[in-house]
Amino acid sequence: MATLQLHDLVKRFGDTEVIKGVDLDVEDREFVVFVGPSGCGKSTLMRMIAGLESASEGDILIDGQRMNDVGPADRGLAMVFQSYALYPHMSVADNMGFSMRLAGVPKAERRAKVLEAARILQLEPLLERKPKALSGGQRQRVAIGRAIVRNPGIFLFDEPLSNLDAALRVQMRIELARLHEELDATMIYVTHDQIEAMTMADKIVVLHDGVVEQVGSPMALYHHPRNRFVAGFIGSPTMNFFAVEVAGLDAEGVRVTLPGGGQCVVPVDGSRVQQAATLELGIRPEHLRLDDAGPLGGTIQVLERLGGQTSLYIETDGGLVTLMADGDVAYRVHDPVRFGFDASRAHLFDAEGLACESLKAHPLASLTRQDNRVSPQAAP
């Protein structure tokens, strides 16, 4: 149980700035996910919070206390490493009890805490084993157990699921969510996998090149990406982008001309947009629909049938477009196809890649995972 604030945090390695001034507020018991492509600085940011890297500039505050010069063990947090970093020469019980052994906690108390953590994680039968004799999922749980016994205010997870196979990953995702509820602790979680971010986070922090691109709830990021990078990064498959030309501005939104000549009105704030300017229109594959009278068209290049859904990769004048269609569509490769979309689902980005603000917020945009658990009415 703790809060975390980052103020204008900067990290330099030599002359290269890898974290370029990050501000962030993490509330008590919040589940925050740092997500971004590899090299974006998310792990470095977490390691700075952990105290494994020092901050070049700025402040790290935990429960309002400046922690920049406090050692990693004294910040009241615990970390689960990507590689688990279990001590290979110690048994599971010794792994979990090591921090208490260093702190000089009496043996009986140590034992009790280890047993308690083992109970929560269902590790009791494995306590005397060495890490080598455990499966990936079990090692993962020991690593979490090692964090739990320290009773930290903040848990840090550095890509904890990336070494697990797909099925186990789903299972551990659920288990982590359960753990968050049971432990009532603040959790910070680093991943490059936007699905993990979407499913687990109360708040997602999208990082790119050491800069925070956007902070918000998963649904806010999905429905109202602040810029083209976030739009492209969140959501799978990736959003489609077309170059469009502004044809008119009115109270309804911005009227644009699509490749192929069709027009539509995107309900966004056009105050920063000029007549005849070239913008980029973004539309998610799941929001495109097959429509013989649709304004867009092309030839199917590749067709992937997943059973429930079919992905169509369509060659158009504006480039390759991905379209998620029903599983039963009858099209075949090289078929010509026409499609369209609901303009209220589209996004417009200016030359700098910034999104034009939607005129109407999506009803789920302010929903958090907490709300999912309690009741939707609680959403402000």
Add this chain to the structure above:
Amino acid sequence: MTRTRASGRQVGGLRALSLQAPAVTLLLLWMLIPLGMTLWFSLQRYNLLMPGMTGFAGFENYEYLLTDPALWVAMGNTLLLVGWVLAITVVGGTLLAVLFQQEFPGRGIARVLAISPFFVMPTVSALVWKNMMMHPGSGVLAWLFQSLGLPAIDWFSNFPLTSIVIIVSWQWLPFALLILLTALQSLDEDQVEAARMDGAGPLAIFFFITLPHLKRAISVVIMIEMIFLLTIFAEIFVTTSGGPGLATTNLAYLIYIRALLDFDVGVASAGGVVAIILANIVAIFLVRMVARNLEE
């Protein structure tokens, strides 16, 4: 995400410094003091047998050393010794590495036997060879030659330098074999199989796959051997004492003669400087290569 190892922590830098201080200081002293003294002595008139004759000599010692025919004989012997041993051990080591990489019954034991001479102390190997192998009367080689109907060879009288080359090669061939065998084990099996699919025979595989793969290991072997071979001492000390005449005196042995037999510190130091310069020419290349290796 890649983690940069270097962290800008001043505290870490300080801690690193203090942890390294003992090793660095000791090595620094170990290097600088004797080096400085050698340089200083080489410019002095300094003979332990003539305590009265001291003073600055300028380049007198070097002049004496460089005009002494013994130096050039010793240099020649040093180069011959290094050259021959290198040729024998590198070529032999490569072939043996390939041979011992094949699968055959008892491979592990055969490998162990073949690298054993490297662990034998130089005085033992020199004396065993000098006496039991190469003795003109009762040595194994003499017996072998006689049973083949050939005359026995008095190795150390007739072929002194060759004898030394044989002994030293016997010690260092296993070193080359050990290093190259290890290097061979990292050769990608897929690469060999791909080459075979492309129709390469055993010889083609050796010259186009194996040898290029061993290139770096071979150059490491050459350089490390050079550093040791330039100053071969014990083998000469216990077998020929540099003789007959100067036939097996190398640079190291000549310096030893000047310093501890003639007690001429000045000239011996000048010889030391020459040896250091020689070794450094090799060292520059080796250090460069290891440095490149560190980057990876």
Add this chain to the structure above:
Amino acid sequence: MSMSRQPMASRHALPVKQLLLTLLAWSVAFVIFFPILWMVLTGFKTETAAIADPSFIFSPTLESYQAVQARSGYARFAINSVAVAFGSTLLALLIAIPSAYAMAFLPTKRTKGTLLWMLSTKMLPPVGVLVPIYLIFRDVGLLDTRTGLILVYTLMNLPIVVWMLYTFFKDMPKDILEAGRMDGASTFQEVWYLLLPLTLPGIASTGLLSVILSWNEAFWSLNLTSSKAAPLTAYIASFSSPEGLFWAKLSAASTMAIAPILILGWMTQKQMVRGLTFGAVK
């Protein structure tokens, strides 16, 4: 003969080819090992049998072994060798471990330079500094002492020991040490509870290499010791003059001198490659 590694092919190769290969490899191994084998055998012969025509058939005797100890006090030299080899190795490890730790886990911009510089001190030919070391040792009374030899061997092997430890430490996952730090371990605790237990095999083989190199070193031991502190290398060298005629005794003494190191060498050959090549060949 096939010239490359072809385990599959050779397993299915013609029996004749396989037989020739086996024969060739074993003959080569035998020839290379022969002088050692011969020495060991000669040690069990009488002096008369030793200089007679070479023969594998003889009645073994331990008289040479007994004579070596009785006449020259072999044990004294052996004790010197053990003391010097293990003393210098312990000292070198003690100095090198903190240094290698810092280089592997707290690298700075200077680390690479320091490592290379350490390597370069190894390039200094001993003969180049023989005179000053000899004179210093004479003046401070270290000539013909074990302490003096331990000191020289420690410094001689320090670069290799640091390098080898550095490569072993670098192979250790950094995460584990960081987890230790998160768990509240001090630098000393990190090294004591985590680094040392986990890199023990590497430290052991580093130590063994240092023991082997010190044990077999013959330049400094011949020049800096005469009787009191003389290790086995110097003792064996004393056989070069008249005593060398006693081949059985020479062989017995030599066998005892090399046996322990030969066995250590067999045990650590793989890891030694790293140390001998400064990590350039693994």
